[in-house]
Amino acid sequence: MTIKELGGEFAMLKRLVRQYPGDPRLIVGVGDDCAVLDYSDDKYLLVTTDMMVENDHFSRKWQTPYQIGMKLMESNVSDIVCKAGTPVFAFLSMCLTKAVTVEFMDEFYEGLYASAKRHGVMLAGGDTTHGDIFVFNLALTGEVKKESLRLRRGAKVGNALCVTGELGGSTAGLKLLLRGKEGFLKDHLEPVCRTAAEGELISRYATATIDVSDGLGSEVTHICEESGVGARIDHAAIPLSPATVASGRMLGLDPYDFALYGGEDYEIVFTMPGEKISELRKEFDDFTVVGEILDPGEGIFISRGNKKLPVQKGYDHFA
Amino acid sequence: MTIKELGGEFAMLKRLVRQYPGDPRLIVGVGDDCAVLDYSDDKYLLVTTDMMVENDHFSRKWQTPYQIGMKLMESNVSDIVCKAGTPVFAFLSMCLTKAVTVEFMDEFYEGLYASAKRHGVMLAGGDTTHGDIFVFNLALTGEVKKESLRLRRGAKVGNALCVTGELGGSTAGLKLLLRGKEGFLKDHLEPVCRTAAEGELISRYATATIDVSDGLGSEVTHICEESGVGARIDHAAIPLSPATVASGRMLGLDPYDFALYGGEDYEIVFTMPGEKISELRKEFDDFTVVGEILDPGEGIFISRGNKKLPVQKGYDHFA
Numbered sequence: 336m337t338i339k340e341l342g343g344e345f346a347m348l349k350r351l352v353r354q355y356p357g358d359p360r361l362i363v364g365v366g367d368d369c370a371v372l373d374y375s376d377d378k379y380l381l382v383t384t385d386m387m388v389e390n391d392h393f394s395r396k397w398q399t400p401y402q403i404g405m406k407l408m409e410s411n412v413s414d415i416v417c418k419a420g421t422p423v424f425a426f427l428s429m430c431l432t433k434a435v436t437v438e439f440m441d442e443f444y445e446g447l448y449a450s451a452k453r454h455g456v457m458l459a460g461g462d463t464t465h466g467d468i469f470v471f472n473l474a475l476t477g478e479v480k481k482e483s484l485r486l487r488r489g490a491k492v493g494n495a496l497c498v499t500g501e502l503g504g505s506t507a508g509l510k511l512l513l514r515g516k517e518g519f520l521k522d523h524l525e526p527v528c529r530t531a532a533e534g535e536l537i538s539r540y541a542t543a544t545i546d547v548s549d550g551l552g553s554e555v556t557h558i559c560e561e562s563g564v565g566a567r568i569d570h571a572a573i574p575l576s577p578a579t580v581a582s583g584r585m586l587g588l589d590p591y592d593f594a595l596y597g598g599e600d601y602e603i604v605f606t607m608p609g610e611k612i613s614e615l616r617k618e619f620d621d622f623t624v625v626g627e628i629l630d631p632g633e634g635i636f637i638s639r640g641n642k643k644l645p646v647q648k649g650y651d652h653f654a
Numbered sequence: 655m656t657i658k659e660l661g662g663e664f665a666m667l668k669r670l671v672r673q674y675p676g677d678p679r680l681i682v683g684v685g686d687d688c689a690v691l692d693y694s695d696d697k698y699l700l701v702t703t704d705m706m707v708e709n710d711h712f713s714r715k716w717q718t719p720y721q722i723g724m725k726l727m728e729s730n731v732s733d734i735v736c737k738a739g740t741p742v743f744a745f746l747s748m749c750l751t752k753a754v755t756v757e758f759m760d761e762f763y764e765g766l767y768a769s770a771k772r773h774g775v776m777l778a779g780g781d782t783t784h785g786d787i788f789v790f791n792l793a794l795t796g797e798v799k800k801e802s803l804r805l806r807r808g809a810k811v812g813n814a815l816c817v818t819g820e821l822g823g824s825t826a827g828l829k830l831l832l833r834g835k836e837g838f839l840k841d842h843l844e845p846v847c848r849t850a851a852e853g854e855l856i857s858r859y860a861t862a863t864i865d866v867s868d869g870l871g872s873e874v875t876h877i878c879e880e881s882g883v884g885a886r887i888d889h890a891a892i893p894l895s896p897a898t899v900a901s902g903r904m905l906g907l908d909p910y911d912f913a914l915y916g917g918e919d920y921e922i923v924f925t926m927p928g929e930k931i932s933e934l935r936k937e938f939d940d941f942t943v944v945g946e947i948l949d950p951g952e953g954i955f956i957s958r959g960n961k962k963l964p965v966q967k968g969y970d971h972f973a
Contacts, residue, residue, distance in 0.1 A: 336756040351763045370779040384793055386747035388785035428705035428791045437655040444670045460689040465971040466707035472747045474703050474793035652784040
């Protein structure tokens, strides 16, 4: 039986991953952006891991080694800061081809270290091996104050559904590259995630959080499933940059779909009581209200004009 | 410039990896079997990561998915227990091919869980993606009592050089498989590392420890370099199983070379005061004295009959 026949990546993980709720040292296991582990009196330890495979997550055709190293770090840091954590130690595993040059590795590490420096991360270990393609894996630890930790679960009916920054830019850039068109590529080639300070600020108001790895549609679905709620996404409210809108026009594609189903924007989706929004805006203003958390019976849908559109499934490596 | 021209894998890492000795939370960084991190009053946190690439670390031609999963866990646990730690949480990243079957994954996880259960490890997170080859990465955390931690550094002139179990079995099996010969394959297909209890026992006497990933020659060299000492390896004392000797004969190869330069035996090399050996033997007897730690001026060599042989370099992915 193929994984596709089973129902895709998430069906497979559901089948295979055994949770052991008995161990008190594991606060949150598989199924959120990070694992949350017992640590000290006032802090939890966070651990996340992300694998980047050549020709899937990056291409040496259009990404420089610097950009590959940078993206590897940013995509992992994003998982920590969206839980209100501060990233600390990174562990890098690399599968390199025999043809790799020292110049490639110099640049790759430059990008990795530039991002690590921005987020205060220290490289503390790793493993190097070789194979037919480039594969990079980063495991990253972080710390979070116990009272600051926010998870995918926790969204409450009536909460505002919010997202930081602008969405769809990474996917717009990728589509331009795939079709050999010129345009705004920076969001795809050099994505920058939110900082620990921003994640911590958001957590003071948020009831649930997740980072945008797989598109707004997929992330809102995760929050709803884990929180046992429904949600309305207001199509017109989804924040797009002028560059993303222009790229969509050039490609003849709907840029809102880049935001909903693209991913790799490394922004933070969060839910919070609507009455506190103006209070948060005094401290942090770079976010948009894109909908509302609803009763679970209402399901998850996109409100576009008078229509209720279903949320398509997010990216699945095996669907 | 190729990595080979630079001098290989270790020269590359030396060039690229920046140590930050300033952060007090990092007790030991890159350059030992695990990173050692600040944790609690009486314990350190250990973190290790190991990547296994298809057709390099395993082959689907002769390893079952169960055996691949098992080897991934054992190779990581070995890094924790050789530092006298107890493994705790594992984080699995997988690059799977689109053709992967559910049956393959079921079996892979069975092997992984069987090994995890043996060592008390809990799977706490991961990442799943796809590519042209199978790549598995495990990041593993562990805990160690501060007074029990042993490192590669710490060997003292005059110490006995010891190794647990028997060496060379994994390489003997691999060579048989590569040449299409029948013989004893279990050491290669189903390697089992030492337990946390054994690692802890050894640490009570050991001055330095390392696990056997790359062969006795390479591991002794690491201990010597990190401890600033020399060493004599007594060729005749290297422990080989009868099956490994028989495999060597069948292959027309020196089975001692499997032990010295093969690797993946997941035994523990350790140094300790010679006068305490009989005391350790009362509690743990499955080890052999294979040499002695010498003054750094004497270098690292193999004593075979009347000859002093140099220790060849260990396996290098890019040499």
